[in-house]
Amino acid sequence: MKYIKSTLLGAALALAFGMSAPAAGDPPQDRQEKPSKAGKAAKPGKRAPRANTSESIVPHPEATDGSELTGQVVYQVLLAEVALQRGRNEFASQAYADLATRTRDAAILERAIEVAGYARRFDRVQQLARLWVEVDPESKRAQQVLVGVLVMSNQLDGLAPQLISMLEADRPALPGNLLALNRMFARNPDRQAVLQLIKKVCAPFLDLPEAHYALAVAASAAGEHEQALAEARQALQLRPDWEPGALLQAQLLARKSPGEAIVSLQAFAEKYPQARDVQLHLARALVGEKRYAEAKRLFEQLLLAYPNNPDVVYPVAILALQENDKVLAEAQLKHLVTLDIPDKSAPYYYLGQVAEENRQEAEALAYYRQVGPGEHYLPAQIRSAAIIAQQGKLDEARSLLRDAAARDPQLRVQLVIAEAALLRDAKQTEAALQLLEEDLKEQPAQTDLLYESALMAERLGRLELMESRLRKLIELQPDSAQAYNALGYSYADRNVRLPEARQLIEKALKLAPNDPFILDSMAWVLYRQGDLEGALTHLQRAYAQRPDAEIAAHLGEVLWMLGRKDEAQRTLREAQKKHPASEEIQEALKRFSP
The missing domain is CATH 1.25.40.10 (Tetratricopeptide repeat domain)
Structure with a gap:
């Protein structure tokens, strides 16, 4: 339960749970604080925490009019709290709502809203929130609750005055609040209604670039792309060196033309060479357009200025890998793992790849062992097992994969397939098929296992088994281009049933028109x-x-x-x-x- 500072609710709860309320007329500075369980006096004006009926509720030190503490108020508070503890949320909510409506006490209203939320009575939450604002129109908390309820229920009509009032009440935070405005309505499906509301809310603040930024975001979400772009440009006119405005403008331009977005970022970066975020986005945009040489040059310039920035070091390393510059890639990856980044799995994985390509197997294994859970964990385990198997230690490689499957059962299927591949490469194809068949007994509809067992059966010349596996896979997954392709190619390779083979591969090609292996089959x-x-x-x-x-x-x-x-x-x-x-x-x- 929330801490209580209302005189009425605090005192009522104190009486309800056997506590001493302050005497009427006692001034706050003279009241003796009751020692806490820890032996320290509670600080005046602070609320004492309470999780159940045995915990203490310290009333607000302001004097309480004893006449307010009727037996009915005490009884109803006690009744509602006991009902709440026993899981009777609706009963508790009704009791608190009745009490709040009758007393019009701000803290009881706040507690009633909280309990109505537990009961999932959002209609009641809204009614009580409106009453709270009526009772205490100066309360920021009341306004926040009412706005939150209206936003949550997608009721935008009449919301603008409340939002404007809240924004004006906190002028120092106004720019940041305007930038965050759209996030309040992220779940509202009526993007046009949101745009109209934000137009009203931002109208008093159009001298700020953040207001135009908010309008641009709302317009973009509503599909009004020209209006969005105009608002972004207006924001930049008000503050020409504003990086968020430049980034938003580029983002909007990229929807129509990635080239135009790059040009806008280049112009801004030339004018404001210290704009690091714009330069980073420009470099990433160049990568997106496969202009790797330009991106690499820009990243290397950024690296000189920000040698310890992970957002710069990592892309430089990845681009170096892409261009097969192993020396630069390795240097930057080794530097990256010395920096303060939350997860070092990716750089360790790529360091392992570099070491593996340089035939430094021990170093590669050492790097792969440092890859933790996440997207690089599975390939790191598979690569480690392959290295160990190539060293002639097949049993050790298989144990590594099985240990990884035990640590993360969700990866079991992919690790079993990897183990089967080790057996296949060791010319133990029958054992590989048997391994897959054992897992298929437990998961007969597992599509990856069906596909791999079909390919393994073909290697062994067990064509009926291969065909049955692939047809079952097509039945389970009719959009599997690889299944159609594998079956069609098996016929074409044996020069049998060519019309059917062509139909199957044509089907695969429709599903994946640019797949090089399906093109090869065709x-x-x-x-x-x-x-x-x-x-x-x-x-x-x-x-x-x-x-x-x-x-x-x-x-x-x-x-x-x-x-x-x-x-x-x-x-x-x-x-x-x-x-x-x-x-x-x-x-x-x-x-x-x-």
Whole structure:
């Protein structure tokens, strides 16, 4: 229960729960405070905490008129509080509402509103809040409660005067309150009504850029994009060096043209070179438009000015990784883990990747071990297990994955699939399938397990099992592009049921039109049907997106069959440099060498 400072409610509760109320007429400075359980006197004017009937309620030290403490008031307070403790929230709410309406006491009204909230009687909350404002129109707390109730119930009519009054009452906080205005109505679905309300509320404050900012946000949410942009520009006219205004303007421009947003950010950054947030957003916008070289230059400039800012260091490291600059990436990632950031899992994960690519296996494992729960935890465990398995310690690698599954059961399926992949790579394909089958017995409708077991069955030549698994997956997940693709490709690869294979792959391609592996499958079925040119077109698209070894082998074969033998050999040799261990490339080179 809230602490009580009303003379009427405080004294009534004191009597109801066996406490001594202050004598009528005793001045506050003369009243002796009753020692607390800790042996210290309560400070005058403070409310004493209370969680149940055995705790103390210290009345406000102001004198209480004994005539107000009728037996009915005491009885009704006691009745309501006991009912509340026994879970009879509606009864307690009704009792407090009756008492509050009769006494018109501010603290009883506040308590009645609180109890009505427990009872989920929001109609009663609103009635009592209006009465509280009527009883105590100067009370900020009463106004806040009434506004909160109206906002929560999406009743915007007549709300503007209350909001304006509250905003004007706290002038020092006015700019920040205007910026936060839209958050009050985030759950209101009528965005036009919210916009009209915010127009009224902001009307007295249009000399402030924050008012125009609030209008821009409301207009944008209501779909009035031109109005939103005009308000953002007006905010910047009032305060030309205001970064929030520049960022809002860029955000609004980006909806129509990311290029225009970048230009606006560049212009602001040139005029105000110390505008760090604008420069950061500009760099991120450049990354979003894949203008990596420009983004990297800007981030490196920011790094000189803010060498210890994680918002700068981390993007520099990631861009360096993207451009294969391992030296810069490693340096920045190592610096990042020395900074005060809440979660260091991401930099440790990427440091592990860098070490792994540099064949520093011990260092990679050490970094991966420091990756905690979150999005990088699963790949860190899988990569660690792969490193250990490559060292010839398959049992240890499997134990690592099983321990991780025990720590986080939600990751069990993905970790079982990873364990099966270790067995497959160790040429223990039958054991891999058996592992997946064991989990499928417990989760027969688990789609990832169905898909992986189908692929494993195909490797073992158990085509009926593969087909049954994929058809069950399609039944459970009819929008699974990978299931249609896998089944269609299995037919095309064996050169059987080609019309059905094509239908299945066409279905997959509709679901995922730019997937390079599905494009490869489509090319392969076209190749089987004799459409070499169509196959080449799809393969070139696929290989441009993903220079995968199997796609390269297919591309080389189709080029060879088209009579473009030199190009076929060149494609295969270049692919072999990228994938020296690929059996598909080696087989293709044997078949298509002079």
